[in-house]
Amino acid sequence: MRLATWNVNSIRTRVDRVLAFLERSGTDVLAMQETKCREDQFPHLAFQAAGYEVVHHGFNQWNGVAVASRVGISDVETAFEGMPTWGDPAGAEARALGVTCDGVRVWSLYVPNGRVLHDPHYEYKLQWLGALREAAGTWLRSDPDARIALVGDWNIAPRDEDVWDMSVFAGATHVSPPEREAFRAFEDVGFTEVTRSYVDQYTYWDYQRLRFPRNEGMRIDFAYVSPVVAKRTDAVSIERDERKGKAPSDHVPVVLDLAD
């Protein structure tokens, strides 16, 4: 199975590019983040015409996650156990979507941004990651052979080399020790971040200040997978070319080849 994750930054703006990528790359399952639309606004027909079934979870112009699959899709969940709520009145945001595609439990994840250190959004981000880790650990303990892939935009640069200049990020989110520890802690419950051992590449470049031409990017899109999936990962690529051309997302796809 070829499994990809991509923060598309609006599916309505990007649908042609996403479908072209699916065709070009031979992706079987695509986890998307930041669809930025309600369910009734999602371009389902275009995906259907291309041979993909889509499950989408989105309330409004904020957040939104989806999975497109041409190898089946079932057992939909729009939250994990203990997932924190946000807002007034408090409610679950559209940041997580779990589906099963050809035996693999795929979670499309859009981790909260955090905004600035010690902001309520930052505390929410850490709680959200902690709850996800707890839930994911439970899944693996109940079935150590489970095929699980936690993929998406983690909004954390786990290492200094994951940003082009650490001095620019002094006192900022995405690189703070608590965020990095919250990311690393998924290892403690049995998951492996499988992309780094295969490819050294940023996954995001800000639209501003010529960040892409200057290659001033960030590595914030990752795949934490269960032991069986880690063993079956044959290749990983980061599709840097998707940042080029007309109307790109600010993120590029991360693609995993998984053996059957």
Place this chain on the structure above:
DNA sequence: ATGACCATGTCGCATGGA
């Protein structure tokens, strides 16, 4: 060239992004 923010809702500007 890979080029100086972008997308949403709404219609002048606020909000969010990282």
